[in-house]
Amino acid sequence: MNIIDRMIGRKKSASSAKERLQLVLIHDRTDLTPAELEALKDDLIETISRHVEIDSAAVRISVAQDGRSQRLVADIPLRSATRRRFR
Amino acid sequence: MTAKVLTIASGKGGVGKTTAVANIGVALAARGHKVICVDSDIGLRNLDVVMGLENRIVYDLVDVVEGRCRLRQAMIRDKRVPELYLIPAAQTRDKSAVSPSDMIHLCNELRPECDWVLIDSPAGIERGFHNAIAGADKIIVMTNPEMSAVRDADRVIGLVEAEEKGTPVLVINRLNSAMVKRGEMISVEDVLDLLAIKLLGIVPEDENVLVASNKGVPLALDGKSKAGLAFQNIARRLLGEEVPFLDLESQGLWQRLLGRK
Numbered sequence: 112m113n114i115i116d117r118m119i120g121r122k123k124s125a126s127s128a129k130e131r132l133q134l135v136l137i138h139d140r141t142d143l144t145p146a147e148l149e150a151l152k153d154d155l156i157e158t159i160s161r162h163v164e165i166d167s168a169a170v171r172i173s174v175a176q177d178g179r180s181q182r183l184v185a186d187i188p189l190r191s192a193t194r195r196r197f198r
Numbered sequence: 199m200t201a202k203v204l205t206i207a208s209g210k211g212g213v214g215k216t217t218a219v220a221n222i223g224v225a226l227a228a229r230g231h232k233v234i235c236v237d238s239d240i241g242l243r244n245l246d247v248v249m250g251l252e253n254r255i256v257y258d259l260v261d262v263v264e265g266r267c268r269l270r271q272a273m274i275r276d277k278r279v280p281e282l283y284l285i286p287a288a289q290t291r292d293k294s295a296v297s298p299s300d301m302i303h304l305c306n307e308l309r310p311e312c313d314w315v316l317i318d319s320p321a322g323i324e325r326g327f328h329n330a331i332a333g334a335d336k337i338i339v340m341t342n343p344e345m346s347a348v349r350d351a352d353r354v355i356g357l358v359e360a361e362e363k364g365t366p367v368l369v370i371n372r373l374n375s376a377m378v379k380r381g382e383m384i385s386v387e388d389v390l391d392l393l394a395i396k397l398l399g400i401v402p403e404d405e406n407v408l409v410a411s412n413k414g415v416p417l418a419l420d421g422k423s424k425a426g427l428a429f430q431n432i433a434r435r436l437l438g439e440e441v442p443f444l445d446l447e448s449q450g451l452w453q454r455l456l457g458r459k
Contacts, residue, residue: 123380123381123382124381124382125378125381125382125383125384125385125388126381128345128384129384129388129391129392131345132345132348132349132384132392133392135345135349136349136352136392139349139352139353139356140352140356176394178394179355179359179365179393179394179395
């Protein structure tokens with residue numbers, strides 16, 4: 112991408128191709144659809160909530176690429192004990 | 199002699215597998231190696247026309263497998279280089295005429311005969327593809343800097359790994375450096391990022407490829423064209439030489455290659 116494109120924020124087709132491919136390949140490699148990932152997230156929230164209080168609306172789950180292998184990354188914020196006391 | 203058996207696969211059709219087999223074969227043979235090219239695309243044979251040997255076919259791969267001829271009778275010699283041979287595919291049969299175990303057997307018979315066996319895989323990931331990789335020591339995956347070709351290459355890499363054939367090496371064909379510079383074609387660096395395998399070669403888009411196949415004279419025979427030179431460089435790398443990649447790639451590739459295992 113040249114400087115002018117960058118300044119006016121115009122995205123070239125090669126970078127959209129790369130971004131689209133990254134997503135497509137993750138799903139091809141893991142055989143995990145976005146819907147299945149959502150279901151997995153709900154199950155995770157339910158299981159973890161049984162042990163510790165979490166901020167379920169802020170849970171993020173994604174598949175990251177690490178070379179040719181995939182990694183399931185979950186970011187699960189815990190509710191702090193102090194905040195809980197004042198509720 | 200104990201040949202190394204290489205299979206060129208891609209998943210997607212039309213990315214340049216047949217051209218690559220013909221040209222790498224010619225380039226290796228021109229360096230004094232004995233090479234046997236095998237067209238495993240049964241029913242859709244094409245390596246014969248790209249090599250310009252279509253008028254000399256008597257026996258084919260299926261004749262060998264079914265015992266109608268001896269191996270050497272099906273090997274057509276390309277007289278333009280010292281030791282280059284083609285075993286053509288059958289045209290009137292289909293992929294089910296050959297099994298993966300037939301191909302393993304064939305490769306074992308070919309190994310003592312030469313230095314290199316190059317197998318041209320059919321497109322797709324079905325029987326023909328499994329036949330093509332069954333007897334191989336190493337797989338070369340070919341792709342174009344284009345979405346569907348890269349996606350299919352990734353599938354093929356996954357299948358090769360699943361069959362415990364090792365991690366393939368990559369050839370990127372039809373790179374248009376002007377388009378990469380304009381940001382309208384995914385760069386070599388991007389493709390390597392996505393597929394995460396080792397690079398064997400980069401072949402630029404070159405009109406001479408079509409001209410050469412019109413004539414039935416593989417480009418690497420003269421080596422003056424950009425694509426011909428790229429195929430010669432691939433052959434040299436296969437022979438263990440350290441050959442720098444042609445100056446076509448986007449910025450940052452060098453750092454990336456030097457940093458890679």
